[in-house]
Amino acid sequence: MLNSKLLQKLAIYQRLMRLDKPIGILLLLWPTLWALWMASQGQPDGRLLMVFVMGTVLMRSAGCVMNDIADSQYDGLVERTQFRPLAQQELSKKEALLLAAGLSALAFALVCTLNGLTIALSLVALFLAMTYPLTKRFLAIPQAYLGIAFAWGIPMAFAASTGSIPPLAWVLLLANVCWAMAYDTEYAMVDRDDDLKIGIKSSAISFGRFDVMAVMLCYLGSLGLLVLAGQLAKLGCFYYLGLGLAGGVALRHYFLIRHREKARCFQAFLHNNWFGFAVFAGLAAHYYVS
Numbered sequence: 001m002l003n004s005k006l007l008q009k010l011a012i013y014q015r016l017m018r019l020d021k022p023i024g025i026l027l028l029l030w031p032t033l034w035a036l037w038m039a040s041q042g043q044p045d046g047r048l049l050m051v052f053v054m055g056t057v058l059m060r061s062a063g064c065v066m067n068d069i070a071d072s073q074y075d076g077l078v079e080r081t082q083f084r085p086l087a088q089q090e091l092s093k094k095e096a097l098l099l100a101a102g103l104s105a106l107a108f109a110l111v112c113t114l115n116g117l118t119i120a121l122s123l124v125a126l127f128l129a130m131t132y133p134l135t136k137r138f139l140a141i142p143q144a145y146l147g148i149a150f151a152w153g154i155p156m157a158f159a160a161s162t163g164s165i166p167p168l169a170w171v172l173l174l175a176n177v178c179w180a181m182a183y184d185t186e187y188a189m190v191d192r193d194d195d196l197k198i199g200i201k202s203s204a205i206s207f208g209r210f211d212v213m214a215v216m217l218c219y220l221g222s223l224g225l226l227v228l229a230g231q232l233a234k235l236g237c238f239y240y241l242g243l244g245l246a247g248g249v250a251l252r253h254y255f256l257i258r259h260r261e262k263a264r265c266f267q268a269f270l271h272n273n274w275f276g277f278a279v280f281a282g283l284a285a286h287y288y289v290s
Contacts, residue, residue: 017061030276032153039161042287062103070133147180175225182218219250242282
């Protein structure tokens with residue numbers, strides 16, 4: 001009986017942390033991997049790689065818990081989120097807070113094995129993760145804030161690898177902000193009707209009838225900044241081939257979202273894993289052959 005209750009509780013925690021939906025981990029991980037590979041000239045330290053991969057999983061999980069705590073009064077009113085654990089009162093907010101604190105502490109313990117600059121940047125990352133859920137109350141485009149939060153692993157990766165944050169890191173960060181605005185607007189298009197009813201702000205609402213155009217312009221901005229990053233890092237044709245494949249993924253998304261059908265918008269959001277992978281594959285191929 002005890003084991004059964006424990007397994008049931010662990011299953012609830014897994015759902016709360018969205019470990020059953022790894023797309024968020026991947027969208028957070030790809031730009032971090034871009035940065036680790038660029039900062040190390042394609043030869044990232046194995047220990048750093050382990051710390052950043054584990055840290056990504058922990059902080060994304062903590063971020064999901066924090067988000068659900070902040071949105072617990074709204075999630076039950078939204079079709080896509082109505083069955084989340086806190087919305088269904090499957091556990092208390094106190095339990096959720098303790099879980100978020102534990103996950104954050106584990107992530108910080110990992111970062112404490114790195115240099116002082118990376119530790120300082122990790123405190124900013126924690127602040128971004130804690131405050132993002134609140135931005136949906138007052139920012140017209142909270143997706144931009146999410147983009148910064150999801151991109152903060154980039155300057156951390158450079159700081160951990162080189163002890164500094166070069167201009168290349170900030171270009172990559174801006175590229176990821178544009179990409180995050182694209183994919184999270186696709187995500188927001190799924191919830192737009194519910195968000196309007198309950199008063200939550202999103203880029204899908206703010207862009208209005210120009211939402212599809214805005215998504216495609218964000219993809220274009222991301223790819224343009226990634227081209228600039230490639231020039232700063234002196235990358236070769238394999239990298240740009242990867243960007244071409246990522247551009248093909250973005251073009252595919254236009255045909256998925258142009259009629260604003262919820263299921264196809266969500267499909268486009270999930271498909272962004274391949275955008276991130278295409279960029280990384282081109283980057284890895286460049287360093288492998290050079």
